[in-house]
Amino acid sequence: MSEVIIRGGTMILTVDPDSHVLAGDIAVKDDVLVQVGGDYTPSTSDYEILDAEGCIVMPGLVQSHVHMCQTLARGRADDLALLDWLRNVVWPYEASLDRSAMTAAAQLACTELLLGGTTAILDMGTVHHTDALFEVARDAGLRASIGKAMMDEDDPQAPANLRETTESSLSESARLCASWHGSENGRLRYAYAPRFVLSCTDDLLREVSTAAAKAGVHIHTHSSENRDEIAEVKRRKGVDNIVHLHNVGVTGDNVCLAHCVWLDDNERELLRDTGTHVLHCPSSNLKLGSGIAEIPELLAEGISVSIGADGAPCNNNLDAFVEMRLAALLHKPRRGAEAMRAATVVKMATMGGAIALGQADLIGSLEVGKKADVICVDTRGPHVAPVSNPYSALVYACRSADVRHVVVDGRVVVRDKTLLTLDVDTVLTSARGQAQAVFDRMK
Amino acid sequence: MSEVIIRGGTMILTVDPDSHVLAGDIAVKDDVLVQVGGDYTPSTSDYEILDAEGCIVMPGLVQSHVHMCQTLARGRADDLALLDWLRNVVWPYEASLDRSAMTAAAQLACTELLLGGTTAILDMGTVHHTDALFEVARDAGLRASIGKAMMDEDDPQAPANLRETTESSLSESARLCASWHGSENGRLRYAYAPRFVLSCTDDLLREVSTAAAKAGVHIHTHSSENRDEIAEVKRRKGVDNIVHLHNVGVTGDNVCLAHCVWLDDNERELLRDTGTHVLHCPSSNLKLGSGIAEIPELLAEGISVSIGADGAPCNNNLDAFVEMRLAALLHKPRRGAEAMRAATVVKMATMGGAIALGQADLIGSLEVGKKADVICVDTRGPHVAPVSNPYSALVYACRSADVRHVVVDGRVVVRDKTLLTLDVDTVLTSARGQAQAVFDRMK
Numbered sequence: 001m002s003e004v005i006i007r008g009g010t011m012i013l014t015v016d017p018d019s020h021v022l023a024g025d026i027a028v029k030d031d032v033l034v035q036v037g038g039d040y041t042p043s044t045s046d047y048e049i050l051d052a053e054g055c056i057v058m059p060g061l062v063q064s065h066v067h068m069c070q071t072l073a074r075g076r077a078d079d080l081a082l083l084d085w086l087r088n089v090v091w092p093y094e095a096s097l098d099r100s101a102m103t104a105a106a107q108l109a110c111t112e113l114l115l116g117g118t119t120a121i122l123d124m125g126t127v128h129h130t131d132a133l134f135e136v137a138r139d140a141g142l143r144a145s146i147g148k149a150m151m152d153e154d155d156p157q158a159p160a161n162l163r164e165t166t167e168s169s170l171s172e173s174a175r176l177c178a179s180w181h182g183s184e185n186g187r188l189r190y191a192y193a194p195r196f197v198l199s200c201t202d203d204l205l206r207e208v209s210t211a212a213a214k215a216g217v218h219i220h221t222h223s224s225e226n227r228d229e230i231a232e233v234k235r236r237k238g239v240d241n242i243v244h245l246h247n248v249g250v251t252g253d254n255v256c257l258a259h260c261v262w263l264d265d266n267e268r269e270l271l272r273d274t275g276t277h278v279l280h281c282p283s284s285n286l287k288l289g290s291g292i293a294e295i296p297e298l299l300a301e302g303i304s305v306s307i308g309a310d311g312a313p314c315n316n317n318l319d320a321f322v323e324m325r326l327a328a329l330l331h332k333p334r335r336g337a338e339a340m341r342a343a344t345v346v347k348m349a350t351m352g353g354a355i356a357l358g359q360a361d362l363i364g365s366l367e368v369g370k371k372a373d374v375i376c377v378d379t380r381g382p383h384v385a386p387v388s389n390p391y392s393a394l395v396y397a398c399r400s401a402d403v404r405h406v407v408v409d410g411r412v413v414v415r416d417k418t419l420l421t422l423d424v425d426t427v428l429t430s431a432r433g434q435a436q437a438v439f440d441r442m443k
Numbered sequence: 444m445s446e447v448i449i450r451g452g453t454m455i456l457t458v459d460p461d462s463h464v465l466a467g468d469i470a471v472k473d474d475v476l477v478q479v480g481g482d483y484t485p486s487t488s489d490y491e492i493l494d495a496e497g498c499i500v501m502p503g504l505v506q507s508h509v510h511m512c513q514t515l516a517r518g519r520a521d522d523l524a525l526l527d528w529l530r531n532v533v534w535p536y537e538a539s540l541d542r543s544a545m546t547a548a549a550q551l552a553c554t555e556l557l558l559g560g561t562t563a564i565l566d567m568g569t570v571h572h573t574d575a576l577f578e579v580a581r582d583a584g585l586r587a588s589i590g591k592a593m594m595d596e597d598d599p600q601a602p603a604n605l606r607e608t609t610e611s612s613l614s615e616s617a618r619l620c621a622s623w624h625g626s627e628n629g630r631l632r633y634a635y636a637p638r639f640v641l642s643c644t645d646d647l648l649r650e651v652s653t654a655a656a657k658a659g660v661h662i663h664t665h666s667s668e669n670r671d672e673i674a675e676v677k678r679r680k681g682v683d684n685i686v687h688l689h690n691v692g693v694t695g696d697n698v699c700l701a702h703c704v705w706l707d708d709n710e711r712e713l714l715r716d717t718g719t720h721v722l723h724c725p726s727s728n729l730k731l732g733s734g735i736a737e738i739p740e741l742l743a744e745g746i747s748v749s750i751g752a753d754g755a756p757c758n759n760n761l762d763a764f765v766e767m768r769l770a771a772l773l774h775k776p777r778r779g780a781e782a783m784r785a786a787t788v789v790k791m792a793t794m795g796g797a798i799a800l801g802q803a804d805l806i807g808s809l810e811v812g813k814k815a816d817v818i819c820v821d822t823r824g825p826h827v828a829p830v831s832n833p834y835s836a837l838v839y840a841c842r843s844a845d846v847r848h849v850v851v852d853g854r855v856v857v858r859d860k861t862l863l864t865l866d867v868d869t870v871l872t873s874a875r876g877q878a879q880a881v882f883d884r885m886k
Contacts, residue, residue: 074828075835081780111825286772287839289780316839317826326769329729337524337732382554383760383843385517385871386878392518396730396759400826401844428828435829 003047004028004412005040006374006405009057011390012037015350015365019343021390026057028372031185031410036366048412050405054380056390056398058346059365060119060143060373060408061320062353065220065258065279065308068109068133069094069102069126072435074312082226082288087157090313094126094149095159096441102129103136104434107427110140112318115419116400118142119373119408122220122256122279122308122357124149124193127162130172134180134188141413141421143373145357146180147193147220148173152204166204170211177215186362187409189217194250196222197233197241202248209249218254218358221245224267225259226290242267242276251276256356258308259284260298261291268301277304277356280348282326283317284310295327296335299344306352307345321400324349328395342391376405446490447471447855448483449817449848452500454833455480458793458808462786464833469500471815474628474853479809491855493848497823499833499841501789502808503562503586503816503851504763505796508663508701508722508751511552511576512537512545512569515878517755525669525731530600533756537569537592538602539884545572546579547877550870553583555761558862559843561585562816562851565663565699565722565751565800567592567636570605573615577623577631584856584864586816588800589623590636590663591616595647609647613654620658629805630852632660637693639665640676640684645691652692661697661801664688667710668702669733685710685719694719699799701751702727703741704734711744720747720799723791725769726760727753738770739778742787749795750788764843767792771838785834819848 006026014020014036022037029043070090077089097105102125113121120143125133130148137144150173151158152166164172173192181190192212194200200221212219224230224241237244242263245251253275260271260278271278280295298305307327309318328345354364362371377398379387384397406414413421449469457463457479465480472486513533520532540548545568556564563586568576573591580587593616594601595609607615616635624633635655637643643664655662667673667684680687685706688694696718703714703721714721723738741748750770752761771788797807805814820841822830827840849857856864 072829074840075831078832078835078839079781079784085780108825108828115825283772286775287780289775289778289782291776316835319826322768325765329726332729332732333734335732337528337730338522339732341522380871382551382558382867382871382874383762385551386515386875388518388878388882389521392521392759396521397517399842399844401842424825428823428825431825432829435831439831 002030003042003044004050004372004407004410005042005047006050006052006057006376009052009055009376011056012366013056013058013346013390014367015059015347016367026366026374028407028410031371033366033368033370033372036368050376050412050415052376055376055378055404056394057374057376059350059363060375060406061117061349062120062306062357062364063118063308063320064122064256064306064353064356065281065310066121066123066318067311068106068123069097070311070313071105071109072101072431072438074316077313082290083228085288085314091159091162092442093438095161096438097126097129099129099132101434101438102132104430106133106136107140107422108431109318110136110142111419111422111424111427114140114142114406114413115403116319116321117375117377117403117406118320119375119406120144120353120357120363122191124220127151127164130176138184138188139421141408141411143187143363143408145189145191145218147191148176150194150204150208151199152201153199155199158199166201169204170207174211177217181215181217185409191218191220193220197237197244198229205248205250212254218256219250220256221250222259223257224262226288227262230262240264240267242270246270246274254358259290259293261285261293268298268303272301272303275304277306279308279356280305280327281308281310282323282330284314287314292330296331296339304352304355305348306356307349319400320349321398324395342395345395346391372407372410374407375403378402378404445473446485446487447493447815447850447853448485448490449493449495449500449819452495452498452819454499455809456499456501456789456833457810458502458790459810469809469817471850471853474814476809476811476813476815479811493819493855493858495819498819498821498847499837500817500819502793502806503818503849504560504792505563505749505800505807506561506751506763507565507699507749507796507799508724508753509564509566509761510754511549511566512540513754513756514548514552515544515874515881517759519882520756525733526671528731528757534602534605535885536881538604539881540569540572542572542575544877544881545575547873549576549579550583550865551874552761553579553585554862554865554867554870557583557585557849557856558846559762559764560818560820560846560849561763562818562849563587563796563800563806565634567663570594570607573619581627581631582864584851584854586630586806586851588632588634588661590634591619593637593647593651594642595644596642598642601642609644612647613650617654620660624658624660628852634661634663636663640680640687641672648691648693655697661699662693663699664693665702666700667705669731670705673705683707683710685713689713689717697801702733702736704728704736711741711746715744715746718747720749722751722799723748723770724751724753725766725773727757730757735773739774739782747795747798748791749799750792762843763792764841767838785838788838789834815850815853817850818846821845821847
């Protein structure tokens with residue numbers, strides 16, 4: 001039994017039900033937290049110490065909406081609204097990914113995510129090569145719920161390579177779920193990922209609802225991101241987006257809906273009554289011109305909200321600090337300067353994500369007995385000083401470059417800002433080469 | 444005559460009228476650019492080389508609205524709207540600053556600004572200790588136009604220590620202007636800084652207009668930031684904010700107005716017709732719940748717009764990268780995904796600032812004969828790769844921690860991410876101690 005001791009943290013944000021702020025050590029045995037705060041004396045000679053002086057020590061950040069597969073398209077799809085962005089760049093890009101490019105994209109994503117303090121994600125892949133995403137997350141040490149994108153609607157605007165039959169989409173998803181769900185000590189999980197209503201037949205969505213319930217896994221999709229999208233759903237289905245999802249069984253506490261920018265009262269009520277999770281992506285919603293989701297209102301109504309960066313071509317980072325800061329600032333003009341306080345946002349980015357992923361009993365807070373997903377954020381930079389309130393420092397002043405150590409499932413994956421699980425130079429070289437190859441194939 | 448050679452830049456953004464993107468070297472003799480792009484062979488043995496491999500090389504970032512004096516109040520005034528923010532925290536804080544605290548605040552600000560690639564600022568101080576701001580900027584090597592805040596209105600909500608007579612306000616401003624304007628090879632300049640209409644008598648503003656014109660210096664004030672503020676101006680003056688400023692002579696091409704969130708058509712026309720400059724502070728406008736300035740509309744009407752972080756208690760960074768990214772994203776939901784392209788924002792943050800500061804002939808672009816204010820931004824991080832468009836990489840993916848070298852007025856002030864002009868640990872220790880002392884005095 002080995003131990004990791006995170007020693008001498010200046011401000012430990014537990015994000016537990018009482019929101020304790022402690023000081024001192026955190027002790028990890030194997031994959032579990034055995035002490036939070038105070039002084040810890042190792043119980044074995046097999047231990048490793050991480051120095052946390054001057055650091056905020058806190059639960060690893062959870063991003064509940066990411067597309068690792070898109071990372072090679074960073075900077076290739078600027079200044080486009082959602083449907084053009086998908087049809088003109090992102091779908092052709094995804095259709096041109098081979099397994100090597102997928103691996104390179106996922107490695108680049110994991111590198112940015114882990115170095116930036118994100119320890120867990122909910123990820124939507126593309127239609128193919130989903131095993132590569134799991135393999136990379138496995139080796140990088142990231143906690144990840146991943147699903148292959150499902151696109152069985154006969155959409156002439158989607159590339160042929162991304163169009164699949166209902167049956168093949170379901171059988172490939174089932175195969176992936178059987179292969180990967182629960183593996184790596186439960187660190188990897190499957191999540192069914194129908195792309196969005198416009199890409200999916202009603203039959204597919206109904207079957208997904210049944211299959212996910214049967215397998216005990218989550219469903220991850222996009223909803224109500226853009227006004228053209230919701231108008232098209234209404235035209236095709238005759239009802240609003242969330243109502244349609246509800247009608248085909250895709251609401252509930254195992255359902256995660258990215259964006260939810262455009263909702264009416266009835267849809268909000270449906271989300272609340274079914275316990276469906278909203279995944280807030282503030283940068284992406286701005287960059288694609290989608291709008292500003294009414295997050296303070298959703299929180300006030302008791303709806304579950306968490307945060308995600310979405311993909312590199314619509315952000316263009318995968319940076320939980322950028323999203324936290326923006327989630328805190330963006331809603332104040334409409335709701336007042338006191339809306340979305342820093343502590344609220346920290347909770348969304350940790351416990352909020354854990355709840356969305358159905359892992360509130362395992363991650364999202366620092367409590368004895370929970371999984372050891374912990375990050376140390378150095379607050380000693382000139383852009384953070386002087387520190388008076390740790391929540392404020394973290395949300396309004398710190399940046400991902402301040403992340404010093406990262407522990408996932410008890411394993412030290414970043415130590416003193418160095419990623420231990422992937423060679424960053426190799427990842428970068430591979431990403432550049434594979435990006436070039438993918439965009440050459442798209443010509 | 445000594446030379447600085449910035450060698451082997453991968454992407455040189457000139458931000459000249461043709462927006463050239465070049466590669467190769469940049470050569471500096473004394474304070475002036477003598478070559479931009481291509482290969483440069485030193486003409487003397489007295490030269491210094493900065494390696495720019497993998498870097499975007501570009502004009503130093505200009506922030507046209509900063510309050511260095513407020514930096515010790517970072518994180519102390521969260522979740523407040525403008526007038527409460529001023530009256531409950533920021534004014535009492537400013538009133539409690541002594542000269543040592545002012546020096547500590549300015550050193551902390553200069554450290555963050557220079558390490559983050561900001562080479563020039565327009566700064567508003569507080570009522571007292573303005574010499575300390577100039578001394579710190581002088582020693583840190585920052586290019587700065589600075590003015591003491593002027594507050595002669597008999598406002599019972601302002602601390603006694605910040606209230607001054609019209610005459611003393613003008614005479615102290617004139618003394619500072621005579622002492623500092625044009626010093627340090629022109630790197631330091633004076634800018635008259637009446638705080639905002641609600642803090643200034645009409646007489647003061649009229650005298651400022653005359654005195655600034657006579658001295659050939661700029662005027663820097665706040666305007667139309669918040670709806671309560673503009674309502675109060677209308678109530679007291681009987682006209683809209685910009686109309687009032689115009690009536691007392693405070694419009695024109697030497698006038699810089701921070702915020703301008705709430706303008707009507709007539710006020711926009713006044714700004715355009717007089718060549719008055721708008722200073723856009725997107726983070727601050729969100730954080731104080733003020734609103735979102737209509738920047739794309741102002742730019743389309745030909746109004747001069749530049750960018751600033753404002754002060755640490757309303758941001759909470761002084762980070763031009765954060766402001767650029769937000770300025771690019773924030774307007775897209777209202778104006779479409781194609782609004783505020785990355786290249787437009789880069790121009791606002793460089794030439795836009797130079798124009799606002801009245802130094803378009805000296806800084807803001809990389810052109811032979813201009814002053815050497817140059818930064819190198821490393822694009823080799825996993826959060827930026829792969830790079831396809833340098834403007835996109837800079838605005839949407841890079842962060843201030845990527846700034847590798849900074850040259851101001853031909854002097855290397857940051858080399859390989861190390862500040863050469865101030866000792867960062869000493870600055871941090873002093874900032875913490877002085878912040879504690881200031882907030883103790885406020886009790």
